[in-house]
Structures are given as C-alpha cells and as structure tokens.
Amino acid sequence: MKRTLSITGARTLKAEMHAMGERARVAAAVLREASTESKNNALLAASKAIRADKDKILAANANDMRAGEARGLSPALLDRLRLDGERIEAMAQSAAAVAALPDPVGRELARWMRPNGLDIARVATPIGVLAIIYESRPNVTADAGALCLKSGNAAILRGGSESAHSSAAIHAALIEGLRKASLPEAAIQIVPTIDRAAVGMIFAGLSGAVDLIVPRGGRSLVARVQAEARVPVLAHLEGICHTYVHARADLAKARALVLNAKMRRTGICGATETLLIDRSILSSHLVPILDDLALAGCEIRGDKEVCNAYPSAKPATEEDWRTEYLDAIIAVRVVDGVEEAIRHIATYGSQHTECIVTEDKAAAERFLFALDSAIVLHNASTQFADGGEFGMGAEIGIGTGKLHARGPVGVEQLTIFKYVVRGDGQTRA
C-alpha cells in the first residue's frame, strides 16, 4: 500500500492517525513473538533495497534539498538533510549491522532462586509501539526503523517536513524488507502528512496505542513534548556539551581533542559548544587551542579574560553558555579548577556529554564522578557520543532524561523486561 505525503479523500487526519495507531498495535503483537531469523531477514532485505533504491532516494533527497535551500534553511540543517552515495551506503550498512547484533528480546537479564524454591528470571521484552519524532536527518528513518524492528517494537516515524521525500523513499525500502520476511508492513509506518497536528495526536497517544515517544530535536520540540505528551517520553534533548581543559592537560592532546570535539562535525549533538579552561594555563594553552579553531573556521566567543588573552574573540553573553550552536561557533570561559568547571556545567549544561582533558587522574575521577551527565569522558572527544562508537550498532539518539536509558539508545535500550517465576505450588505465608 503506497502512502502519499498528504491525506486525500474523505478520511480525516484524526481517523487516519488513529487507524495508524491501531495497525501499529496489531503489528506489535506479531513482532513481540517474531523470531530472530525473520527480523534479521527483514533487515537484510531492507539493506539490499536501500542500495537498490539509491537513485530513487537521491532524487527524493534532491527534491528536499532544493526546497530547503529555497526556504533558506541554515547550513547546519542542510548538512543534516543532505544525502549522497556514501551516506546511503552507510544506511544500508547500518541496517545490516543491526541484523548482525544479538537479538535483545528474550535475554535473561538476571535469574535467581529464592529460599522457598521460586525460580525468578528477569527477561527482556519489547516495549510495544514506539513513536519516533525527529527533524531533518533522513537517515534517522532507516536507523530508527531498523532498531525498532530488531527490538520487536512497532514504529511510527514522523520526520521533519523538510526531509519528507527522502524519508518516504527510505521507508519504501524498509517496507520491501518487511514484505520479503513476511512480517506485517505496519511494523514500520511513517506519518503520511506534514501537518503538525499529527504530532499532537501522537503526543496524546493515539487512543492508548503508543507506549513510548522518542523525540529528537531542538528546544521547540522539547517544549511541545513537555506541554502535550500524555504517554511516556524518552527524551533526546539538545546537547550543550563541554570540553574542560584542566591545569594539568597535555597541550598536544588538548589541541587535538578540542579541535575534534568542536569541528569534526558541528551539526551533531555531541559537538562541544563550550570550552572551559583553567586560569593557570591561560598563557600556555589558550592561544594555540584557539588558533587551531580559528584556522578551521570557528568563531570564538569568550568571557572577558579570554577576550583579553585572545583579542580576535568576540565577547560572549550569558545566553552563549546556554546555546547549542550546532555550528562553527564556540563559547570559551576561564575557570578556576575542577570544582568551578563542574559548577558551570551543572548550571548551564544539558546533561548530555562532557569531557575533561588532564593528566591528573584524581581531577579526572572527580569530574567523572561529580557530573550528572549521560556521558562523561576523560581525554576523549565529545564527538564519541554515538551508539556506533560505543559499539551498540546504530542508535536512535542520545537520551538525556533520567528514566529508562541515558546516553546512546540502541536495541537493548528499546526493550523493557518482565519477571518469569517458576514454582511447584508455592503459596505465600
């Protein structure tokens, strides 16, 4: 069944969305019991279909890019939106990589025997129906669809309007995979409209069909989720990530790490947005680090001391400490030791990913212990905040909430569990 990008005919959006929820629920019951083999067959067939459909996907993406340029999307957004042969091949490989992962469903997470002979096992199970709401990056369609399928969950995908054609073309390849494996096509559905009212209906749960919403996006999406969601949300919020160069940082490592953390790719949530540097190494470390950044095309916004030491820096405002630029801009602040760095991050950060650069083990451990962020790193780039880099295969995103899962959300994180208790007639005293 081909789904078009706008609702046609007499059915209202509401009826269409609720029917979608109902189809997802029925599909979820099938997926919950689906064999590992059939799920993997679907993923491998989808991987093939993505490769086979490369030209169609590129044509659809060209459509989206033209429209995006005409609408004046920012370079960061256009970078997220753009597909090329390499990125399509990466999607195909990612679907195959998800097939190669162990099945997260049915894992025995723990098992113990009680003194009364009860045998208790905690066993991983799918969550049910997941709604993934994302923005411009069309590869999320492939990754989210593959991860939901492998974890036995039905997916309702809602990408950004700017990537609608690209996502629809990728979705067609996923459906091809499901069909080849005789799994229900409703296992991965894509919202067939760019009407934002559809998102509100998903937030309301589609009459109880949606078990979990995974929003990935910026502040306006976050605000909407908080105001409207009536079902559980696995938050994937912004990444105001910090790299802190401590007094005992090795200069060569600090230069390489800051440059990579900020500039390797500026549009991803793990990109460093704020650099903190100890006052005691201003004269030795600051200039070379900032020169590297400036040479790479990065705009530097500093506090007063930074501007004094590096006159080409622009003055930072209070707002800069709270900003996820997703662009070649960095905010730079001088601090007085690890405790002040921790305080700054706790005050202004988004509990996503933070790095300390130091050769001082005690300072590193203090930073790693004290910060309540999803990912804390010692002497490693914040751009490692990624499920693939963590060895989890693909990821749906980086969780920044305090429930269920934080950090990269891969197939294991898309499961919940139940307790299976085996007895031989035990009654409770």
Added chain:
Amino acid sequence: MKRTLSITGARTLKAEMHAMGERARVAAAVLREASTESKNNALLAASKAIRADKDKILAANANDMRAGEARGLSPALLDRLRLDGERIEAMAQSAAAVAALPDPVGRELARWMRPNGLDIARVATPIGVLAIIYESRPNVTADAGALCLKSGNAAILRGGSESAHSSAAIHAALIEGLRKASLPEAAIQIVPTIDRAAVGMIFAGLSGAVDLIVPRGGRSLVARVQAEARVPVLAHLEGICHTYVHARADLAKARALVLNAKMRRTGICGATETLLIDRSILSSHLVPILDDLALAGCEIRGDKEVCNAYPSAKPATEEDWRTEYLDAIIAVRVVDGVEEAIRHIATYGSQHTECIVTEDKAAAERFLFALDSAIVLHNASTQFADGGEFGMGAEIGIGTGKLHARGPVGVEQLTIFKYVVRGDGQTRA
C-alpha cells in the same frame, strides 16, 4: 523543623510546594555524593526511632482509624490503613533490611573496551528527586523514604489524607535518622497538607525540581496522572491479576494456589481478581476450588457455565472482568485452553501479575512467553508479586508501565546510569 498538617500564615500553598521542591533538589545533590555508610547510618537510626516512637505512631494511627471509620471507609481501605505493633516492627525491620542491601549507586552495570582503546563503563547513579504519591497504607511512608534514601534520591512523599497522622509520625522517625547521620533533613519531605491542589503542583514538576513521579493507587489517581503529569511517571496502577487453572492442573496445587492467591490478603495489588478455568476440568476441579473460596468467605461471580456448575455463584457482568475488587470477591470464567486464557488476560488485564496452574510444561511456557505482564508465574501464588518476596528488600510498588522498570520497584530500580569513558587522547575519525 516541625511541619504541620495544614499550611498556616501568609505563605501560599504554591510558594510552599515550590520551596519544598527547591529543598529537595539541593538535598538530592548532597545525597548523590553521600557515602554508603552515612546512608546506612541514617536508615539504622530511623529503624531505631520507629521502634522508639511506637506508641506515638499507634496513637496517630488510632486518630486516622477513628476518622476513617467515621467517614465510612471500606474494610479493604481500613485494613490498609491499620497499624499494630507487628506492622510497626515490620517497618523498623524493613528500614534495617534496606540498610543491609548493597548500595545500588556506583554499581558498574557493564564495562567494555573499544578497538580504539576507549574504556566504557555504565555506572548506576541516582535519579534525583522522586515524588511518591500513594493512598492509605502508612507503611509506604517508611518504605518509600528508606528506598529513596538508599538509592541516593531525595523524596517528596504525599500519602492519602486518611493516613496523614500516621504518616507524619512515621516521617518524624525518618527525619530523626537523617539528623543522626548528618544528612539533610530535606532528603525525605512529606507534603504537609491534604489539599489535593498540592498533587497537581507535583504533577507539574514543581518548576523542574521533580525528576520522577511514582503514583500508587486506583483508577482516579491514574486518570489524574495521565491528564496532568508533565514529568516522567513510573506507573503503579491497579492489579487485575489472573490465576488460570489449566486442563492439566494438579487439583491439590490448584486448590491451594487459588485460595492463597485470592484470600491470603485481599487488599493487595497482587491478589487474584479473576479465576480462569479450562472447560475440560469443570467437573473435576471447579467445585472443590470454589468451595474452598466460599468457605473462606469469598463471594463468587461466574459466567453462565460457572453459574450452572456452581449454583450459589452470582452472575458476572462484563464489568467484573475489568474490576480490581481488593476484596473477598472473585470473578470466574470458563475458557477453552491456554490461547483463550491468554486472550482474556490480554483483553481485560492490567499487565500486573498472572499465574498458570498446570503440570504441562509446554502450556506453562506458552503462557509465560505470550503474556506481556510485569510478572508471570507458573504454579506459584500471584500474592508473591512483592519486592520482599522477590528478595529485593522493601519495594515502592509494582510497576505496570512499559518504561524503566516493571514489577517490584526496589532500590536498584530507583537508579539510572551514566557512561564513564576513559581515554588517552582519542579523537573521532
């Protein structure tokens, strides 16, 4: 600082509740870094204080019981509300048992090395500020307070108005424990008013102070949570638990299990509310099982076949299959094999706890696999749905949602995790 049961003076309820949230947030930052020893000291001192305050707690409870009887509370509610020497001793023991549990904070849940040398650890951390909203059982005050403290979370407790005096007396003992261990008293706060508007403010998150709400209660609380909650919720909903007597059930086991599952204590969420029985064993098993129940004072409501086979049964209505009686009433329905039992439970149940009684291993495994409930049991009473019985120490309740934790929620389930990544200068390619 003594808190009274009503807000006095010029401060508004809103200001008081938000100040409570702010105090909790500050306390949570201290608790997150508190040593195992100081948390355990507080719990052991609280345990002592509960014993020492026994007469005060009983007097406060007598107050609540008198008011409850005057208000005409149901026998089930009064049973939940009642304290006696034994139940107070159980609370004291429970606090000490929580002290004896391993500290769930700082556990290394997983650790692996990446090919590039990054050393990745998933480490358990507290969630932050937990708001526990419960109804009549005053021992929840002690259990929830102890579990939150051990797991490094600040607690905001809001019990039912009917148990307000009992809870306040128990809370005083917990505060005594915190004081003895030099931990912030705001680590465990109790909402000092029975004004229901306070619950609405908690649902709204107290200006971002609340990380997680744990509601324990009936349908009206559930409906309110779904309509109003703006922060994550760990649902503890009703338990419409089933015991299914399969064609190959051992009669003696079935009699003992059904009687225990229904009648051991009717007011708890793990009590069986619906009995399903296979048609093929109606003549052999039904009458003895129902006779046991009737003799124990249980009212029996059956479908047509049950009423034919057991004439003293009242006819069940559609509503009975969806009802959590929490009382000496059972609904009984005839089914045709394990698949029909599974369908009934999936349709009418609340995904809490279900048991199959059978000597047929294949039927048992099918039941355990197919049902998507928090706890599924083979030949064991549904009344084992309890953190203590699972060996977790005390519990806050039985989670019935699909996120974070299902089944008994103990100290481990009140933690989340972060990733600690150790490198030596790795940058991302």
